[in-house]
Amino acid sequence: MARSSSWHRMSNFMRKYRKIPHSSFKTKWNESLKHKYAMEELKTGLVATGSISIENGGAMRTIINSFRLHNCEPTPQAYRFVIKTLAKTSQLENIASVLNHLESSEKFDTPESIFRDVIFAYGFSGRIEEAIDVFFKIPNFRCVPSAYTLNALLSVLVRNRQSLTMVPEILMKASKMGVRLEESTFGILINALCRIGEVDCATELVKHMSEESLIIDPRLYSLLLSSVCKHKDSSRFDVIGYMEELRKTRFSPDLRDYTVVMRFLVEGGRGKEVVSVLNQMKCDRIEPDIVCYTIILQGVVADEDYAKAEKLFDELLLLGLTPDVYTYNVYISGLCKQKDIDGGMKMVDCMRKVGSEANVVTYNILIKALVEVEDMSGAKSLWEEMERNGVERNSHTYDVMIKAFLKVDEVVSAHGLLEEAFNRNLVVKRIRIEEVICSLCDKDLMDEAMELIAHLV
Template sequence: MLRLNHWHPISFSRLLCTVSYSSDAQKLSKLLLDIGNLDDIESNLNQSEILISPPLVTQVMESCTHRAQTRRLLRFFTWSAKQPTCKLPDTLFNHAIKLFASLKDLRAMELLVTELKRESRGMGIDTWAAIATTMVDHGKEDQAIGIFKNIEKYRCPRDEKSLNLLVHALCARGHARKAEGVVWNAKNWVSMDSYIFTTLIHGWCIKGEFKDARRVFEEMRSNGFSPNLVAYHSLIRCVCAKNLRINPSALVRDFFELVMEMRSNSVCPTTISFNILISYLGRARRVKEADQVFRAMVQEGCDPDYVSYFLVVRLLYLTGRMGKGNEMVDEMIQIGLKPKARFYHSLTGVLCGVEKVDHALWLLARMKENCSEVYGPTYDLLITKLCKGGKFEIGRKLWDEALERGAVLQCSVDLLDPSKTEVYKPKRKERMTELAQKGQKKNKKKQHLQMQKTRKKKK
């Protein structure tokens, strides 16, 4: 029971308002969730005797954000804005726009943006960021550019900050050409800086246009701005992606050419720089080169982190080099790196995928020794794999161990019952034997044809 030691009219009235707001918010939330269509919702809202206020609207919107459909929230908000007793402030209008942007409802967001302009309300800079990002994500980049051209009509300043937000939104989706056009049109009232150049380079790299990215990079240098690490990382990703498609053997060569250029411009490569290359070498399944780059990191003054180890160990597991992968896990632990349970879980998934459950159990033991976090999904993965592979006893032991350690399991206890779980045999071995038999047949045919050719030559 709530007690008030000293009664005060202001505090007591605030308490009553809070209680009434919460009860009214519950009634309105139930109305939004239970009533059938939008027209019925509005008619029920008109019949209700609840006094609408901005705090109440905020409460209802926040409580129903992930429970009610966005169009129901939109109908409630527009209805609230029409009430004569409720004058919604600009901050609440901006909050609603950002809410619908986060819920990916483009149409609802556009309607409120139009209403905001019609009522001459002010648009905050963070609201503009949400609008630009949402429109570009939905393929409406031209519409976002159109709003920026008339952004002062939305009572938002047309300055360097609003320009940077639009350029960032465009380049994040690879619309670097349109972003360059926006920057070109604004060159009379905004000064180019290193952020705009770096963002444009990133946009061209996402598009996969290395030549254009390099062109902007040279423009950046000619304008007196020193290239930064972010710009070089964008170039590294772009050239690695291009080589992965066209010429994987050039991955290491082109990377170290960029590293030499970085050092000449007083930009030192970091562990992230090498991790980018190792990740692309892993995609190309170039094990030897990935291992060489990993060992070369220390010589270049970059200590490998747990991401570096993860990328190399994952590649070793995928290519069947289990012993070498396990050695690298032990090496990582010995040098003092202690990644979180997610590291072990991801590698366990790789091992289960290549049917190496014994090595996955070894990895689980390493996780228990060196990681205090109890990660339920790892147990779910192993128990499911073991039971469906017919190893019910080991699956039962892991189940009991997980419960004893306090792990939250999502898999069903029925997996432990052989009468309810269908045991399957991995088709990987059967597929490998089929491929081997086909290869033997092809070799026999080739040998037979060669024998016939040699006989004809002798004759």
């Protein structure tokens, strides 16, 4: 009985004095709910009747009042929302007061994402100095800067040449702050340098990345190569040697890269070197497509190496590639340069058989070749065939025919084609119009000549 009484007293004591712990789930849920309501209050306070009302420090008052109303403290998300709202509504002058309060009055560790937003807001509005100042003040906000915010700042600085000159100094200061340059950082710089044509500097950065064993995005190699081909002299620059240098930094060119190099060499009139690039492709086990063969054909035809052109055309057929209209045009151009116009005509028939219709370029090549051998009858026949086949004549077609008619002293026909070109709103060479006017004057066709002069004026 005494034992039972003792247990009863102990039980009463525990019920009277014990502390019942709160459920951690209920506490987190309650806090989350309060923050949710506070954020809704904040959004309502910032946007009133469709217009933002956060001038003269109103932004901070709205944050404080919204969270005080729900008995909780402002969150990083609240600050980020306000800063984004200020940026979207072009009230950048009010961001400073928000940052000052965040720096002096809050205790939480500020997320880097807030500074990234601020840097972009300042930078893309041309306030470069303020963007730089924010980056270097990041440690004051209980935050450790990293490549995340550095990349944001660099993205702003590389947008124009003037601010790009500030990058070396920024990188040095960032390094002293302990910010480590990442692959993405180099990517931003290389992209910027390529864009403004500083491909030599960009190449040095890629080599540095390789020496530091950093992972290089393969797209950077392609960017370098295309930039070199865009900014260097296509008739002189050793692009093949450049590509070999890149190989030493673990570059493996693909079909697109080889195509860019081939086009660069053809533009520079270096058809023989294009063939060596094709051979290198084969060594790398990369199958050239019809675009590659078309470019190579263009190069060897320009070099008047017609035997090589024949060999290449046969080769692409043996590989099972189907020539398109561009390939045929290059090949037909080669035949016409050899005065083999009949061969060019036969190729047009071959095109039809494989379902590739001749286009305006095809006809222009053939008409010009016929005009050069003074076969006006054949040229006129092709001119009419274009209309029957629904192929629209372009400025070049008219120019070739007008010039041909003037050469054989058919001034009226030349004048008729010129008027037709005008009616179709095609651009005609000024010199060709002047030649027609002179020929009309020689034939005493002064009214027609005066009409053309008025048109020219």
